[in-house]
Amino acid sequence: MTKRDTTSAISALQGLLGDRLSTGESILDIHGRDEAYSAPALPDAVAFPESTEEVSQIMKICSQYHVPVVPFGIGTSLEGQVIPIHGGISVDTSRMNKIIEVHQSDLDVVVQPGVSRTQLNDELRASGLMFTVDPGADATLGGMAATRASGTNTVRYGTMRENVLALEVVLPDGTIIETGSRARKSSAGYDLTHLFVGSEGTLGIITKLTVRLFGQPDTILAATCAYETVDDAVNTVIMAIQMGIPMARIELLDEVQMKGMNIFNPELNLPEKPHLFLEFHGSEDGVKEQVELFKSVGEEFGVSGFEWATKTEDRNRLWNARHNAYYAGKSLRKGCQGVVTDCxxxxxxxxxxxxxxxELIEQSGLIAPIVGHVGDGNFHLLILIDPNDQNELARAKSLASDANRVALSFGGTVTGEHGVGTGKKKYMLEEHGDAYALMATLKRAIDPENIMNPGKIVEIN
Amino acid sequence: MTKRDTTSAISALQGLLGDRLSTGESILDIHGRDEAYSAPALPDAVAFPESTEEVSQIMKICSQYHVPVVPFGIGTSLEGQVIPIHGGISVDTSRMNKIIEVHQSDLDVVVQPGVSRTQLNDELRASGLMFTVDPGADATLGGMAATRASGTNTVRYGTMRENVLALEVVLPDGTIIETGSRARKSSAGYDLTHLFVGSEGTLGIITKLTVRLFGQPDTILAATCAYETVDDAVNTVIMAIQMGIPMARIELLDEVQMKGMNIFNPELNLPEKPHLFLEFHGSEDGVKEQVELFKSVGEEFGVSGFEWATKTEDRNRLWNARHNAYYAGKSLRKGCQGVVTDCxxxxxxxxxxxxxxxELIEQSGLIAPIVGHVGDGNFHLLILIDPNDQNELARAKSLASDANRVALSFGGTVTGEHGVGTGKKKYMLEEHGDAYALMATLKRAIDPENIMNPGKIVEIN
Structure with a gap:
């Protein structure tokens, strides 16, 4: 990027966007950090486009002046994905937040990238349909697609990988492409949709998404239940999945996390033992059948204390508590920061x-509650540290690194749903071997100037 | 490919493979055609590797001498994918047909690419698990992944896109990569698995697959039912899908196709009206519930003549008949060839x-039965022509082309499951617009010498 000319780019962008191109300090600051423990870095300016055409113009300008572009949804990434580590233009999609078309008969919806998951579901409520991917944060759909996010419903309804049907993307040179159609399947050439899902803004900017919807189930029943050991809880999950019980949600919270849950949500008041939080979807009879099957599996592993949430408000309270697990975990230690893993x-x-x-947590002497989307084999440590204690930070990083290597030794991945960003780059060669070089080949081919979110996922310089 | 040296390549390959490198006329002939109406073209030689390492050596040799490589499973492609239109080496994976590891608890299996779908299911029968993707032919899993194939179960269980979890692939330079792990989800960088699923051997050779399995359902019930019009049948399907009835199979056969079915399978003896062939999977009660729901939807559209196949042998007879729909259709006209569409x-x-x-079929004056995986929005015309009548061939091509453009005008695709090969290349620019150029960019990046199945999907010279 020897010919980078940020000043000319900003001036051209101001011509294009007027006061929707900001260099105000507080705006830069908001776009220089994400939700986790990554060092902040400021963009040179923040653009607020309102249309695909404007995004295309922004890309053309930034491409002409060799200025980095970092797409920004709502800033809830956890691996530094939205942080402009090389400066440049943060492209904030918050003004592109329209729900364009609900296709009731096709069970899909076309949205702009700035639509958030709760905004979409609020809009859909009356239609009898629902969008199912639910990361902890109220993230934008553009961000969720870029990160290949998932959540508590994945075991039944899939991640963003399964739920994005097609994308509109602006490429680094400003070209606007459609990566697919609304047809439910296609074998018409390379799968460009999946290439961009999970690409974290390093190959282009997502400007439109077609995502799958599901019918709201007739009957929804949620529950919590307790176990004596994490092992018993996990073994219940394994058997339930093997038996094909179509669980909608099956979430693990260990005894440490449950302590935090009770502090953060006093109304929960659950025993401080490993828990599963469950949800069953189906017809009335179907749900009854699932519950009976699940109970019989649970009993083999000493389940106790089922609490049923039949009313909508009880169910919402339960899942709000689960979505706030990050903050609940942090309430175990005043003023702490969290280092999060995602095996x-x-x-x-x-x-x-x-x-x-x-065992590794024990050896580290640190506090690290565990929550997991265990139906998918995915779990998080939330390692609690004093942000001013460098020694603790080092120990936390070492614990995270050891935990990641254990997951790799079991044929797993170091990131089930949070993505790579800058935080997980150091594990990629170990996880992917020679396939990691192929990722660099793809990046180089699509973004030869390396202006799209440079430094994330893979280095090409 | 100015430096192409086929003679030296064949000599080096003979050194590597001995008599597993064949230039015998009948072997070349088998590897020079596929199952549909595409002009044959012979390879210069056929290689029969027995290991990934050998495939890698083959690629290194062919790369060194700039000789095209065409992966070959069992030759049932329908768009010319396996035909070596530029000659070169056909790499036949039939000796790589081992089932490597069944992971009962994880509901997945690791196989070599030459394993066929019925071979896999025969092997799995005792385990209580099943592999669900079932194209008409008894294709190999490598071929099915390369083509992004689907079949009659897709509406419930997904296509190869949803069922391939990870691949081992040999790249054009001989590098062996793994595109993922057995973890059910991952956000660890670009989705290489989906890049190779559907790439038709143009980016590399698949040498190992990890695919999803499902538990065999407790209860399976199949049925056929008749309608007065195709419209009524299709509207039943649309409503059943919208209501979320978890149909395992829901297949349309129009009145023309039914005539062929009765000729080819006299024991069927069904009325020559549009039919749906159905299958329900679930618990005993679950299936009952689905059937009641489906019947009530069907009645709204004048369904008649339900025939239930409760016994396994009746069910197998029904689905064997459906899988042979291509031949049944051809039995409507003696000695004919079929031109097949896949909208x-x-x-x-x-x-x-x-x-x-x-209406287009009517106007053409040709006979063209329709069968469809209508739960996915996918249907095929089988246009029956006299292979010696050039005028008929031209009219059939014109009909296919008109039908494809109708599908595109509805926001669809010209190929739901058969792939692009050479047959569908001419529609790709129209279907993908500027995204088609990105496909060429990917091909150029991964296979700059254009030795992997050149001339398929996209041209880069």
């Missing part, structure tokens, strides 16, 4: 992987 | 798209 392993290895990980 | 549209557009297509 995912084949489910057959989950019990052993978590048990080895708990 | 897929959003399901809301399906009734209108099929009705417009039937």
């Amino acid at each position: 995912c392993v084949p489910i057959s290895a989950l019990a052993e992987c978590i048990s080895r990980t708990k | 897929c549209v959003p399901i809301s557009a399906l009734a209108e798209c099929i009705s417009r297509t039937k």
Whole structure:
């Protein structure tokens, strides 16, 4: 990027966007950090486009002046994805937040990237349809697609990988492409949709998404239940999945996390033992059948204390508490920061992987509650540290690194749903081997000038 | 490919493979055609590797001498994918047909690419698990992944896109990569698995696959039912999908196709009206519930003549008949050849798209039965022609082309599951617009010498 000319780019962008191109300090500051423990870095300016055409013009200008572009949804990434580590233009999609078309008969919806998951579901409520991917944060759909996000419903309804049907993307040179159609399947050449899902803004900017919807189930029943050990809880999950019980949600919270849940949500008042939080979707009879099956599996592993949430408000309270697990975990230690891991392993290895990980936590002397989308084999440590204690930070990083290597040794991944950003780059060669070089080949081919979110996922310079 | 040296390549390959490198006329002939109406072209030689390492050596040799490589499974492609239109080496994976590891607890299996779908399911029968993707032919899993194939179960269980979890691939320079892990989800960088699924051997050779399995359902019930019009049948499907009835199979056969079915399978003896062939999977009670729901929807559209196949042998007879629909259709006209289309549209557009297509058939004066995986919005015309009549061939091509453009006008694709090969290349620019150029960019980046199945999907010279 020897010919980079930020000043000319900003001036051209001001011509294009007027006061929707900001260099105000507080605006830069908001666009220089994300939700986790990554060092902040400021963009040179923030653009607020209102249309695909404007995004295309922004890309053309930035391409002409060799200025980095970092797409920004709502800033809830956890691996530094939205942080402009090389400066440049943060492209904030918050003004592109329209729900364009709901296709009731096709069970899909076309949205702009700035639409958030709760905004979409609020809009859909009356239609009888729902969008199912639910990361902890109220993220934007553009950000969720870029990160290949998932959440608590994945075990039944899939991640963003399964739920994005097609994208409109602006390429680094400003070209606007459509990566697919609304047809439910296609074998018409390379799968460009999946190439951009999970690409974290390093190959282009997502400007429109077609995502799958599901019918709201007739009957929804949520529950919590307790176990004596994490092992028993996980073994219940493994057997339930093997038996094909179509669980909508099956979430693990270990005894440490449950302590935090009770502090943060006093109304929960649950025993401080490992828990599963469950949800069943189906017809009335179907749900009854699932519950009976699940109970019989649970009993084999000493389940106790089922609490049923039949009313909508009880259910919402339960899942709000689960979505706030990050803050609940942090309430275990005043003023702490969290270092979060995101391992995912084949489910057959989950019990052993978590048990080895708990030994590592023990050895580290740190507090690290565990929550997991265990139906997918995915679990998080939330390692609590004093942000001013460099020694603790080093120990936390070392614990995270050990935990990641355990997951890799079980044939897993170091990131089930948070993405790579800058935080997980150091594991990529170990995880992917020679395939990591192919990722660099793709990046180089699509973004030869390396202006799209440079330094994330893979280096090409 | 100015420096192409086929003679030296063949000599080096003979050194590597001995008599597993064949230049025998009948072997070349088998590897010079596929199952549909595409002009044959012979390879210079056929290689029969037995290991990934050998495939890698083959690629290194062919790369060194700039000789094209065409992966070959069992030769059932329908768009000319396996035909070596530029000669070179056909790499036949039939000796790589081992089932490597069944992971009962993880519901997945690791196989070599030469394993066929019935071989895999025969092997799995005792385990209580099943592999669900079932194209008409008994294709190999490598071929099915390369083509992004689907079949009659897709509406419930997905296509190869949803069922391939990870691949081992040999790149054009001989590098062996793994595109993912057995973890059920991952956001660890670019989605290489999906890049190779559907790439038709143009980016590398698939040498190992990890695919999803499902538990065999407790109860399976199949049925056929008749309608007065195709419209009524399709509208039943649309409503059943919208209501979320988890149909395992829902297949349309129009009145013309039914005539062929009765000729080819005299024991069927069904009325020559548009039919749906159905299958329900679930618990005993679950299936009952689905059937009641489906019947009530069907009645709204004048369904008649339900025939239930409760016994396994009746069910197998029914689905064998459906899998042989291609031959049944051809039995409508002695000695004919079939020109097959593969349109897929959003399901809301399906009734209108099929009705417009039937008008086109009428206008053409040709016989063209329709069968469709209508739960996915996917349907095929089988246009029957006298292979010696150039005028008929031209009219059939013109009909296919008109039908494809109708599907595109409804926001669909010209190929739901058969792939592009050479046959569908001419529609790709129209279907993908500027995204088609990005496909060429990817091809150029991964296979700059254009030795991997050149001339398929996209041209880069």
